[in-house]
Amino acid sequence: MSSRSGDLHERAGRVLPGGNTRSTVFVPPHPPYAVSGRGCIVRDADGNEVYDCNNNYTSLLHGHAHPDIIRAASAALTSGTAFGLPTEAEIELAEILSERTGVPLWRFCNSGTEAVTMAIRAARAATGRDRIIRFHGSYHGTGNEVVDPTTAGVPRSVASDVLVLPQGDATALRNAIVEHRDDVAAILIDLMPNRAGLRPVTTEFASLVRHLATDHEIVLIVDEVITFRLGIGGLRSRYGIDADLTTVGKIIGGGFPVGAVGGTPEVLRSFNPTANGRVSWGGTFSANPVSMRAGQTALRLFAHDEMTRLNKLGDLFREELASAGLRVNGAGSLSRLILDDYQAGWWKLYEAGVLVGTNGLLALSTPMQEEDVATIANRVIGAMSSA
Structure with a gap:
């Protein structure tokens, strides 16, 4: 029919x-x-x-067409959708995120995929190392380093820089750190990965990841693109662990495209253009005022x-x-x-x-x-x- x-x-x-x-x-x-x-x-x-x-x-x-979010986005639209200059809107959303999470510094982009890619770049710049540890079954977007290395279109060389371990396997994680500790820039973890069945990791495993990252000067990236809605400071606040970098997206845009990376000055210093920053990262629509204003409203409502x-x-x-x-x-x-x-x-x-x-x-x-x-x-x- x-x-x-x-x-x-x-x-x-x-x-x-x-x-x-x-x-x-x-x-x-x-x-x-x-x-x-x-x-x-x-x-x-x-x-x-x-x-x-x-x-x-x-x-x-907040579902579809929430009137407060529509008003915020519409007001932003009437003043201009995007500029080749920064706006106050991005400062205000960063201030809200910093207050909610305790994470001091933020950079905006257009999606969760971009946020994870930016976080990996930041970790490599901060450590001078190349290798990334992530966990099997977790989804971190569509970047080459976070998808199955056998996926068509992904260069074979990616596999040499990414170690994929079983989620929750403490022995495998310890062994990987011992073998590759001088090469590992970051451990990337989703504390309740959707693609792996939305099963929360144990408190013990989350604490171990934090402990090993600290001991070996590895950047811990906690991916909260999906789970940020579960706590004022994200899901990680339930575990009582701090991340060196946090990636968020989805709910912080009020229904508009958005992504963000939060972190400490020590890890994000390479993005500071006033301090001889070594990483240049643009993005034509990053921090556009429509997403920023809608996102502010969405977070205030939550x-x-x-x-x-x-x-x-x-x-x-x-x-x-x-x-x-x-x-x-x-x-x-x-x-x-x-x-x-x-x-x-x-x-x-x-x-x-x-x-x-x-x-x-x-x-x-x-x-x-x-x-x-x-x-x-x-x-x-x-x-x-x-x-």
Whole structure:
């Protein structure tokens, strides 16, 4: 049967490879096409309305078209979208991030991928070393150094500069540090990696990573692009560890493109142009005032009480799913369904009125109230029970 989304996909196939320009949103035979969103509801091109538990892969913390964010972005638009000069807006967002996290210095970019790439460059500049340690199954964007080295298009030489270890394997980490300690610039870790099943690392392992990095003068990069929403200072604040560099994105842009790296003067000194900085890093739209103003509003709206409320709703949501026999991981407002067939599961959930990530990721948003989350839980349980 013909559908508007089907027609759009056929049209897309004439100008986009496979009709796709973003791998993560593709579901065979083709995805529905979004038309509009309001609060926690999305409407597609065929007139279906679904609860949005994808929220553009966790970035839409306040759902769609939040009036305060729209006003902030619109006001910025009327003054100019971007300049070849800095603006006060970037200072203000950096001040908010510094106050929330205790991390003193920040640099902005346009995505989480860029933030991770910038952090790796900073670590190498600060240490004079080349090698990076990261953990299997964690997603850190699309840069060459953080994807599977056997991926088509990735130079074979990348594998020699990146050690990929099992997450949580203390022995493997210690052995790698002993063998390569003079070459390791950074340890890159996501404390609750989505692609690896959204399972939090243990406090013991997080502490070990921090301890080894300190002892061997290795830069510790904590990737909080997804997990920053879980605590005022990010997920790392729950572990009580400090990062030398922190990467964030998604929620700090209020729905607009953004990424950022936070760190200490010692690690970020190479980016200081007034102190013979050795690293030149531009970015035409980095720190654009629209993203900066929208992001400021989004963070101000997400104070401690609202964060606590949303995290509690997420905890109750997972309890409901688990009590119904579903496999689910996560913490706070982030959950991950563990499915045998993600493609089939995605369609069952969508047909039941719930949009999730193509890997089973669900992110709650502040427009959701208890009754919304209860309805979503019932729909998920019903859809998965019919699997």
